[in-house]
Amino acid sequence: MSTILPVRHQPPLPLDRLILRDPPSAEAIEMDVLIVGAGPAGLACAIELARLVKRDQEAGGGAPDLNIGVLEKAGSLGEHNLSGAVVNPRAFRELFPDLQPADFPFRQPVPDEAVYFMTGSRAQRIPTPPTMHNRGYYTASICEMVRWLGERAEELGVNLFAGFPADALLVDGTAVRGVRTTPSGLDRDGQPGAEYAGPTDLTARVTVVAEGTRGLLGQAWREWQKVGSPNPQLFALGVKELWEVRRPLEAVIHTLGWPLPPDAFGGSFMYPLGPSQVALGLVVGLDYHDASLDVHELLQRMKLHPLFRRQLEGGTLLEWGAKTIPEGGYYAMPKRRSGDGVLFAGDTAGFVDVPSLKGIHYAMQSGMYAARAAFAALKSGDASAAALAPYDRMVDESYIVADMHRTRNMRLAFKDGLYLGGLKAGLMTLTGGRFPGGRIEMAEDAQTPRTPSPAGPFVPDGTLTFSKLDANFKSGNATRDTIPSHLIVGQDLSAEVADFYAHVCPAGVYERDGDRLKVNPPNCVDCKATDVLGPRWTPREGGSGPKYRAM
Ligand SMILES: Cc1cc2nc3c(=O)[nH]c(=O)nc-3n(C[C@H](O)[C@H](O)[C@H](O)COP(=O)(O)OP(=O)(O)OC[C@H]3O[C@@H](n4cnc5c(N)ncnc54)[C@H](O)[C@@H]3O)c2cc1C
Numbered sequence: 001m002s003t004i005l006p007v008r009h010q011p012p013l014p015l016d017r018l019i020l021r022d023p024p025s026a027e028a029i030e031m032d033v034l035i036v037g038a039g040p041a042g043l044a045c046a047i048e049l050a051r052l053v054k055r056d057q058e059a060g061g062g063a064p065d066l067n068i069g070v071l072e073k074a075g076s077l078g079e080h081n082l083s084g085a086v087v088n089p090r091a092f093r094e095l096f097p098d099l100q101p102a103d104f105p106f107r108q109p110v111p112d113e114a115v116y117f118m119t120g121s122r123a124q125r126i127p128t129p130p131t132m133h134n135r136g137y138y139t140a141s142i143c144e145m146v147r148w149l150g151e152r153a154e155e156l157g158v159n160l161f162a163g164f165p166a167d168a169l170l171v172d173g174t175a176v177r178g179v180r181t182t183p184s185g186l187d188r189d190g191q192p193g194a195e196y197a198g199p200t201d202l203t204a205r206v207t208v209v210a211e212g213t214r215g216l217l218g219q220a221w222r223e224w225q226k227v228g229s230p231n232p233q234l235f236a237l238g239v240k241e242l243w244e245v246r247r248p249l250e251a252v253i254h255t256l257g258w259p260l261p262p263d264a265f266g267g268s269f270m271y272p273l274g275p276s277q278v279a280l281g282l283v284v285g286l287d288y289h290d291a292s293l294d295v296h297e298l299l300q301r302m303k304l305h306p307l308f309r310r311q312l313e314g315g316t317l318l319e320w321g322a323k324t325i326p327e328g329g330y331y332a333m334p335k336r337r338s339g340d341g342v343l344f345a346g347d348t349a350g351f352v353d354v355p356s357l358k359g360i361h362y363a364m365q366s367g368m369y370a371a372r373a374a375f376a377a378l379k380s381g382d383a384s385a386a387a388l389a390p391y392d393r394m395v396d397e398s399y400i401v402a403d404m405h406r407t408r409n410m411r412l413a414f415k416d417g418l419y420l421g422g423l424k425a426g427l428m429t430l431t432g433g434r435f436p437g438g439r440i441e442m443a444e445d446a447q448t449p450r451t452p453s454p455a456g457p458f459v460p461d462g463t464l465t466f467s468k469l470d471a472n473f474k475s476g477n478a479t480r481d482t483i484p485s486h487l488i489v490g491q492d493l494s495a496e497v498a499d500f501y502a503h504v505c506p507a508g509v510y511e512r513d514g515d516r517l518k519v520n521p522p523n524c525v526d527c528k529a530t531d532v533l534g535p536r537w538t539p540r541e542g543g544s545g546p547k548y549r550a551m
Pocket residue numbers: 036037038039040041042071072073074078080081082083084085086087088142164165166167210211212213238239240281283322323324325345346347348351352357358359360361363539
């Protein structure tokens with residue numbers, strides 16, 4: 001069995017397609033501020049901005065009305081959002097100071113919490129590491145939060161454009177001037193069909209990119225503007241299920257250890273979402289070494305463990321989905337998250353604290369800072385890089401960066417495996433992040449060599465465990481079969497690489513067919529895992545992909 005180095009088979013980022021120097025079309029829609037992505041970051045930005053204008057006008061500050069638009073690739077709000085989620089309500093409180101936690105779109109307060117170290121048959125409760133405390137927080141569905149935030153934004157006059165993916169940044173010199181959306185109605189060969197609708201240009205004085213994990217526009221902008229970071233961004237893949245259950249889950253649960261091999265970083269979560277629903281998932285760092293590791297399959301095996309089985313038995317799988325998480329932390333944050341006419345907020349800028357598995361409140365908070373920087377810049381009539389730079393200062397001086405700095409080397413310590421990593425992480429916690437001093441260097445995930453292991457076949461039972469095909473159905477994915485491929489796949493791939501991609505992709509997009517790779521693009525749920533390790537993901541016709549309801 002030969003070793004696979006994923007980066008060797010990965011096509012380059014299609015920069016000339018993502019950064020367009022053409023002038024905007026004559027029919028371009030003009031906005032003052034255009035936000036890409038209706039997640040927590042983008043919607044918090046829109047709400048804060050609309051409020052700043054209103055407050056300034058009420059105080060006689062003379063702010064002009066601003067035309068604020070939010071583009072979202074999902075057919076309707078929330079359908080492409082997936083999280084755990086246990087939510088730190090801090091950013092909600094700041095954005096809605098007049099509301100009480102009971103008014104927020106949360107399911108319930110965290111009742112109790114437990115962390116287990118798992119072996120194949122046992123679960124040993126261990127003390128909750130300080131970074132994993134969740135008391136005072138709430139469990140929630142991010143789809144519900146996003147729909148609720150969307151309603152608040154619309155009440156304030158924000159224009160929400162669901163079903164419109166941004167395909168490229170429109171630029172002029174070094175300035176971002178807006179975006180071009182994807183066309184729709186193309187046939188399998190990329191030719192306009194009966195339902196064809198061409199791309200739309202939207203121009204803006206400030207574009208806020210809040211496109212979430214492994215953002216394509218963010219990757220392109222950083223490569224174009226040569227904005228680096230001390231370490232490359234690292235990613236984990238999370239596969240999640242939502243279950244209707246017969247008995248309530250009494251605590252927020254996290255596990256370490258089995259079913260992951262000791263040299264993989266990750267763990268599982270199981271959260272109560274009210275008396276009759278449970279969210280559970282498995283999150284695995286994409287720098288694992290085993291080419292046959294399959295996160296979807298590991299999650300299925302995990303459910304057979306008594307800890308999960310006794311909670312789920314007799315219940316029903318409601319939804320399934322997957323998404324990556326940027327987990328490089330402090331040293332993987334881009335040096336600059338602002339530029340000429342552009343700001344980057346939320347996951348696309350890497351604002352996630354992995355030891356606590358939290359990103360939602362950082363995304364919202366960074367969206368609010370982006371709104372404040374954009375508002376001040378527009379009021380002064382200058383949206384240059386210098387005028388928008390206060391955004392970086394606000395983020396750097398905030399709890400976002402303070403929290404990420406405290407855990408700066410924790411994820412990185414696990415490159416040496418679970419046991420040594422766990423020991424080092426403990427010392428880091430005790431020293432407030434000062435141990436071991438300096439920065440642990442990391443290579444990007446695609447640079448980790450993989451060797452296939454002889455894994456036995458897994459046969460799902462269709463009741464507790466499910467195939468990728470059945471799981472995909474539960475994501476609500478009903479993408480048109482005749483859509484052109486949005487995945488850029490490398491040439492002349494070996495059968496081993498085909499197998500590797502088939503394992504990486506939780507949604508069954510890749511299959512090995514004899515010695516060749518077969519690609520089923522409509523199955524894609526936009527998790528972006530293969531964009532990290534193999535074929536490039538690009539935006540496709542609006543409304544394609546999953547239709548999550550309560551993930
Ligand atoms: C399995 C899992 C568990 C997690 N658990 C927790 C948790 O318990 N607590 C917590 O705080 N955080 C958790 N996180 C992290 C958290 O979900 C993210 O940090 C948070 O969602 C980031 O918000 P965002 O707005 O930046 O991105 P997103 O929520 O991803 O929103 C981005 C939006 O942009 C849209 N978009 C993307 N590209 C385009 C485009 N080109 N054009 C138009 N629209 C586009 C997407 O469809 C999406 O709606 C978890 C993440 C995962 C995957």
